[in-house]
Amino acid sequence: MSDRGELLYQVLGYVRPITLDSARAVEQLWRPHGVTVGMRAVLDVLASAGPMTVPGVATLLDLARQGVQRLVNELMAEGFVESQPNPRHRRSALIVLTTRGEEMAARIRRTELERLAEMVDECSEEEIAIATRVLAGLARDIHAQLDPPSGGGDQ
Amino acid sequence: MSDRGELLYQVLGYVRPITLDSARAVEQLWRPHGVTVGMRAVLDVLASAGPMTVPGVATLLDLARQGVQRLVNELMAEGFVESQPNPRHRRSALIVLTTRGEEMAARIRRTELERLAEMVDECSEEEIAIATRVLAGLARDIHAQLDPPSGGGDQ
Numbered sequence: 001m002s003d004r005g006e007l008l009y010q011v012l013g014y015v016r017p018i019t020l021d022s023a024r025a026v027e028q029l030w031r032p033h034g035v036t037v038g039m040r041a042v043l044d045v046l047a048s049a050g051p052m053t054v055p056g057v058a059t060l061l062d063l064a065r066q067g068v069q070r071l072v073n074e075l076m077a078e079g080f081v082e083s084q085p086n087p088r089h090r091r092s093a094l095i096v097l098t099t100r101g102e103e104m105a106a107r108i109r110r111t112e113l114e115r116l117a118e119m120v121d122e123c124s125e126e127e128i129a130i131a132t133r134v135l136a137g138l139a140r141d142i143h144a145q146l147d148p149p150s151g152g153g154d155q
Numbered sequence: 156m157s158d159r160g161e162l163l164y165q166v167l168g169y170v171r172p173i174t175l176d177s178a179r180a181v182e183q184l185w186r187p188h189g190v191t192v193g194m195r196a197v198l199d200v201l202a203s204a205g206p207m208t209v210p211g212v213a214t215l216l217d218l219a220r221q222g223v224q225r226l227v228n229e230l231m232a233e234g235f236v237e238s239q240p241n242p243r244h245r246r247s248a249l250i251v252l253t254t255r256g257e258e259m260a261a262r263i264r265r266t267e268l269e270r271l272a273e274m275v276d277e278c279s280e281e282e283i284a285i286a287t288r289v290l291a292g293l294a295r296d297i298h299a300q301l302d303p304p305s306g307g308g309d310q
Contacts, residue, residue, distance in 0.1 A: 005272035007283040014290035015170045021297045028302055062175055117160035120292035128162040130282045131289035135169035137275035142176045147183055
């Protein structure tokens with residue numbers, strides 16, 4: 001039991017450095033193409049989950065709505081997304097990828113997957129799959145521990 | 156190769172949510188004791204690595220020096236750390252845990268290990284150990300990809 005705690009403590013020790021460095025790597029890769037790390041995150045969500053409202057994106061990304069609105073405005077200015085009427089909710093438009101946005105999202109995904117495929121070559125794919133299960137469980141159990149008021153993505 | 160990329164992409168999808176939620180969990184746990192998530196991080200570094208300078212802590216935590224200085228000031232005000240002359244560097248004092256700080260750091264570590272030991276019970280300790288190896292490799296390979304100017308912890 002103490003070993004499990006120590007091992008999970010080690011896991012937690014890696015998540016923040018990886019989060020910070022992967023944001024920097026993304027920024028270095030896509031900033032020359034006019035895409036910041038935040039804009040990339042929104043493009044990626046829209047490419048994976050389809051058209052969504054700003055609050056929907058904010059919840060998925062655990063970002064403030066105002067921040068997501070700003071990123072969406074930047075993506076619109078670059079012609080990567082556009083706003084469409086929302087059949088379910090008059091006041092909250094759907095954000096949709098344009099063709100240009102779809103192409104950029106696909107290019108980003110392809111390039112990042114190629115780069116990732118070169119990494120951690122000392123571990124097998126089975127081992128990496130085990131890591132995803134451990135992280136899924138840790139994400140679930142840490143989130144479950146939070147007091148309700150801080151559990152939302154809206155601040 | 157494409158599978159490896161996809162699997163590591165999944166791994167990366169967990170690191171930011173875990174980073175954010177574990178910071179919230181730590182804040183909820185220790186804020187009532189006057190310790191913020193930043194103060195806890197500094198206490199933990201000093202307990203693990205021993206007396207250090209502010210720039211040393213900043214590098215280890217990948218935080219700005221000014222931010223670490225502020226956290227150290229807050230820890231001093233609470234009596235958790237004190238400043239001692241640095242035999243190696245006159246202008247950069249060593250930050251040292253007080254007895255009160257040592258006790259708080261030990262209590263934090265013990266409590267967090269106990270909580271973590273209850274988590275991810277669907278995975279064995281061997282599997283969690285595999286996850287630490289995957290994450291160590293990913294941290295190393297993503298960091299290695301960064302352009303030199305962004306690789307430091309000083310901003």
